[in-house]
Amino acid sequence: MESEVEFVYRWGRPLNIALLSLGVFVVVVASFYFSIFNNGISKSSDNWSDFGTFVGGLIGPAISLVTLIALLRTIDLQLDQSAHFVEDGRSARLSEFKATQLRLLDQQILMYERMIDRYDTDVVRISEYMRRSGSARTEDLNKANQNLATAEREIKCLIQLSVEVSLMDFDTVDELREKVKSGLLTVNSKIYDLG
Incomplete structure (x- = not known):
């Protein structure tokens, strides 16, 4: 809303003033011409020709x-519109x-969930083997x-990173990339160190 008010102040008001001034100028010039040179509206074509030259010159x-002001306003509108498109x-x-990045983090979380399932299975399998065989492994x-x-700690860090990325506002892609990169290095520097 403020930008619209600023825009109207910047171009709308000057253009309106220019158009109003042009209208007043036309009336003053016509009345000046008719009162000084012609004593009213003439029936002579020579007087109308002189009037045309006078009006055209002034x-x-x-x-x-006024056309220049309108053209500058149009250019300014296009620049504003271009800036909005870029933004x-x-x-x-x-x-x-x-x-x-959130899909990437989701895939990593799924990978860790599979690892946790595998480690759970290993623990159960080893415990069962130890119980049946009586050997100490x-x-x-x-x-x-x-x-x-370790996997449970790392998945917790990945989930926290995913939540932070989804809730934070970033100004640039590079800022977001750095946040994800540093977060992944915190999770596991051996796996996520891309050099």
């Missing part, structure tokens, strides 16, 4: 000035990139439990 430049395009690219069980705990 009013023509005034009309050109809309930038916003659309940023939104699309954000959606892509505590090293294998500890490693499986450690893998499970």
Whole structure:
């Protein structure tokens, strides 16, 4: 709303003033011509020819000035519209990139869920084997439990990163890219270090 008011102040008011001034100027010039040179409306074509020359010489430049103001207003409108298109395009690219990054994070979360399922299965399998055979495979069980705990911690970090990315506002694609990159490195620097 403020930009519309600013725009009307910037171009609408000057254009309206120019048109009103042009109208007043035409009336003053015509009345001046008729009162000084002609004593009213003439029936002679020579007087009308002189009147045309007089009006063309005085009013023509005034009309050109108003036309110039209108042309500048049109150019300004086009520049404003172009700026909006550029901004809309930038916003659309940023939104699309954000959606892509959220899909990437979702895929990573699914991958970790599969890993957790696999580690859960390993823990159950090792525990069952130990119970049936009576052998102590505590090293294998500890490693499986450690893998499970690590995967659960990393999936928690991925979910937190996904929520942060979805809730934060970013100004540029690079800013969003840096947030996701640093967040993934925090999750697991060995897997997500892309050099």
